[in-house]
Amino acid sequence: MSHNTFGHLFRVTTWGESHGPALGCVVDGCPPGIRLTEADIQQWLEKRRPGQGKFVTQRQEPDAVRILSGVFEDARTDGQVTTGTPISLMIENVDQRSRDYSEISTSFRPGHADYTYFAKYGVRDYRGGGRQSARETAARVAAGAIARLVLPGVAIRGAVVQIGPHAVSPDRMDWDETLNNPFWCPDADMVPVWEEHLAAVRKRGSSTGAVVAVEALGVPAGWGAPVYGKLDAELAAAMMSINAAKGVEIGAGFASAALSGEENADEMRAGNDGPQFLSNMAGGVLGGISTGQPVTARVAFKPTSSILTPRKSINEAGEEIEVSTKGRHDPCVGIRAVPVVEAMMACVLADARLRHRAQTGRD
Amino acid sequence: MSHNTFGHLFRVTTWGESHGPALGCVVDGCPPGIRLTEADIQQWLEKRRPGQGKFVTQRQEPDAVRILSGVFEDARTDGQVTTGTPISLMIENVDQRSRDYSEISTSFRPGHADYTYFAKYGVRDYRGGGRQSARETAARVAAGAIARLVLPGVAIRGAVVQIGPHAVSPDRMDWDETLNNPFWCPDADMVPVWEEHLAAVRKRGSSTGAVVAVEALGVPAGWGAPVYGKLDAELAAAMMSINAAKGVEIGAGFASAALSGEENADEMRAGNDGPQFLSNMAGGVLGGISTGQPVTARVAFKPTSSILTPRKSINEAGEEIEVSTKGRHDPCVGIRAVPVVEAMMACVLADARLRHRAQTGRD
Amino acid sequence: MSHNTFGHLFRVTTWGESHGPALGCVVDGCPPGIRLTEADIQQWLEKRRPGQGKFVTQRQEPDAVRILSGVFEDARTDGQVTTGTPISLMIENVDQRSRDYSEISTSFRPGHADYTYFAKYGVRDYRGGGRQSARETAARVAAGAIARLVLPGVAIRGAVVQIGPHAVSPDRMDWDETLNNPFWCPDADMVPVWEEHLAAVRKRGSSTGAVVAVEALGVPAGWGAPVYGKLDAELAAAMMSINAAKGVEIGAGFASAALSGEENADEMRAGNDGPQFLSNMAGGVLGGISTGQPVTARVAFKPTSSILTPRKSINEAGEEIEVSTKGRHDPCVGIRAVPVVEAMMACVLADARLRHRAQTGRD
């Protein structure tokens, strides 16, 4: 995992700033012969796209992806297929309003990476956050769309399970429900609670945090590897690399600290196809290797840092200022993170599958 | 990060099984000219060593480390110093009791990686858990001891902040107190509570989970990098790769989901030396780059999987069995994880420092 | 070094096929604050560009590069500068003649990678060679242009020193002369010999090989590293990865096999600034680390595989055929390889500089 590259064999290198001409990624190591068109990718970008509800930013970006390399179609291939060479994807930034950035060009917005980029590089593209902008996650979602095609038989699904102090109870989880509301909320009764909370947050120019749950069904036993290549360690890095993520847990996660050994260790019975686990506190991973159960993770997202409320800060000259961020901003970035979390799960699993196949010769 | 290698420039490759002749690591990329003797490493291994209290395993292992390469001393060097070539460390396994492993050789212990190793590799060294044993963490601690020497001015400290359901309140944190009890507990009043809890757990042949907190003081602003090389993403991978870890959070972590934007974004005032932050919800990292504040993380550990209570399981033949794990086992692996968590923090930071220096020419 | 990525810290990932919509690269790890405009890159692409002489292909490609990310200009920066984030470069393929490829779509051209791509991937973009086309080297040259900016004080220059059987004598090397003829030939007297040879080769529909020499002046002592990170090992990989390269040598290279120890080991005398070497058989590298002398290498290129002469081959169906390649082709690919060889030298050195700085803190 290099600075802007994720993965070992299924490798994703992303590039682009919020207000540059375009952003994109290069996906290297994809197996050949997989059917892939722009529509396969676009559908997931639509899921991530802003402007879809009143609680996500109204910025209108078509986010139209172009495949620039790595696919080919002729009479003998089954439609357009991957060729095994790097797949270059590009999304042009068409909604770069020519606004005036002079106000924030020298200010450090609290909670943003303005100060740290400046401290590290001495120069930063302050327009819309530059490279630190969540625009970068569009490239992740695009790469994740390809990763899904490398994972036949695996289904990945995400949900928001907490917004602000309002958490969905585990026994209320209904995955089908996530498609019925703009919050990817798995509990219909929670939807009005969140609506009210978000309306209040928005009204006072504030923001709120969230927790996203994700699971992958159909992962066979054996993916992942000891010791630093653990499947859960890779997932932790993948999730924590998402903008605004502050925590990652696998299976029972932090709750496992309060469990007894009897509660925690998943018992097994003989199944038709390997062990039948009687619970899944492990989140589908033991010793860094998949068990064959669903791989489950949860990711905590901090509240959007861009808020209307004036906040104390300093500028590049070291002078004390107050910062109030106007403009189009989600009050809860966690909502739009769902397809990103799913995409990172897909990338990690695609990589794990190829690494497992390399060492063992099995899928 | 490869299967058994951690880090990019400060690279640690570990090897060894619990009951093989030895275990160790190779540390590559260490800067030259750093004073290093076996005693510098041994002191940290002592901190990790079992047999130090009644609530950690009584297995007696001297864990004496040998430096096999990468250091040199002559008349012109200031004592024994690193040469810039790979440092090979070895710890012999002297306490390999010749016990009978036939009972567990074909059984899958619930919560352990017995089944997943078997599913992946088709063969496994079942003696003491083989490669999945926490014995491997001795190599991490040894590598971490070297990493600390690459971090002049940085102090790293860890503490257990929760055992079972008993969590230390944030306003009771007294780091000095961690040295006064066998639990690395930062709250003197909590010590008897944990003692009682652990005694009860041990009595009923069970085990319990824990949460470890760690922080690094003295990290300058600028370490880490976008996007997949984020300092917190590297930390997440490092921590989640530790045996029994199930969750990682940075700064406010999962609690940030319930915060408002005003509560979460750390305000800044002018300091003598860069910004003065008024809080540290960020845990010292913004946009994946250090802020100059303490870098703080918390890691959740599940209960020890080896328990006396009989548990349902299956064996390699797919037959249903009951497993009860006798022998020397910590009721709470999280306690002994403290020096390991510290070591991983050190390794991540040493790597981040070298990478930062590479790109920017500054330390 | 991954499949389509070169370098460790100064990392270049290239993508694109000969007849796709575009090709390009992502340069990650570049230090911040370096002045960089498209013109800085374009000048080197012009040097590589075909259509510049009668002995290179007449295909007309403007090869106009666009910088899509990683640079920024505002009032406070000294012109447009790098920001430390990934630099994405794109060159559109504007000269994709809509010709008929059906003839070669199922044939394996001898000397080309048609068969091996098919054997590996089962599918291939046969238009103009697809990913195996030397078009990819435009991305290398673009990346190399950035690498040069990371190497202040280092001058890199290349020359063709052999075409077919006609080699330039070492005592006839005049680097200034390389700019006076279309062959980058360092010996004015050799120019008419090569002209005649190439005219004859072209007339009979054949092709010819070449040797390119390259040297880097101003590299300080200390770059590179043992054992597998040797500067010469990295150079060998870099050069051998260029299309049609079949051999690489450093310093005296293969000739050193016939030397005595006295002839080979470069003697040293005291200089004002480190040792003064009395010869440079080592090619500026000892033990994989630069000596402070010029770093010198030579690269052998095989003859262009696309020739008019009919050659025996087979097709995808396994049928025996004859292949004759019509169209625009250089009779000697080695000539156009000069700027590519220079670019790879630059990329290797930029990476070595950053790695050296990481480990030692010195440039």
Next chain:
Amino acid sequence: MSHNTFGHLFRVTTWGESHGPALGCVVDGCPPGIRLTEADIQQWLEKRRPGQGKFVTQRQEPDAVRILSGVFEDARTDGQVTTGTPISLMIENVDQRSRDYSEISTSFRPGHADYTYFAKYGVRDYRGGGRQSARETAARVAAGAIARLVLPGVAIRGAVVQIGPHAVSPDRMDWDETLNNPFWCPDADMVPVWEEHLAAVRKRGSSTGAVVAVEALGVPAGWGAPVYGKLDAELAAAMMSINAAKGVEIGAGFASAALSGEENADEMRAGNDGPQFLSNMAGGVLGGISTGQPVTARVAFKPTSSILTPRKSINEAGEEIEVSTKGRHDPCVGIRAVPVVEAMMACVLADARLRHRAQTGRD
């Protein structure tokens, strides 16, 4: 490829100095279930071992290898087999004569890496060359022994084809002959010529260079990958990383510069099992991917730098001195390089096989 690590999936990390307590390597990524004992490795170390003839150094080193991890034997495994976890190998240095190194401790021996190590690191283990010593190649040979086991069906063989000015003619190559003489010479008539040459070289306290040829039979078509992962680029790096190597060529190599397109491009006819190539100028690699023909390479080695003849040099203080190297030294290091070249070929191919399997699912 990191400083002391070679390979991507079949990864070898070596460590150790010439006169430290031991040297060794960690082989990570090896497939599980492969039978492996110390004897499997020892046989190849014997081939490399010094003290086997009058033209190689008389230093007596048993070079006994120990396997410290990564293998397991029990009733259900077919003898001792690899487990998929890292294999740690160690060879103790038993022949560290307690000689006086004060003479060379501050001198830079011409042709050696004494000066460059000092320039880079500011400190160096000068005893026997420290890390730059060819002792390190014992670890390569040990790793190569394991790599061979990952390559069923592939046979690798090396030969010395030139010593000093005396080259074996290609039409005199008899691979069986290499086992009949101490030079791995494939031409019986050349043996007395080399004997005489080496005797003369030794008598005058000098040394001589050599060229080693290596080929791998049985490599299927499809291994390797574009663009920077080319099989020949990996081979070039592997070979150039060997001590004293100064040149690498694949197939026709530098000779291809003088060929015509007709001579160079290997023609194909229909075979029973893919194409039948009518020649092998390509050396079994086209576009970086194996063709199914033998993979052939040649490596040039410079003369031993340690010679009795006094040579001009300087010391650490910058004073001009004369250096004459006494002691046990091969007059021609190229001879002992044969098993090392074979080992590097094996490591590159094992890695290529696993990478190919990862991306395509085929072996």
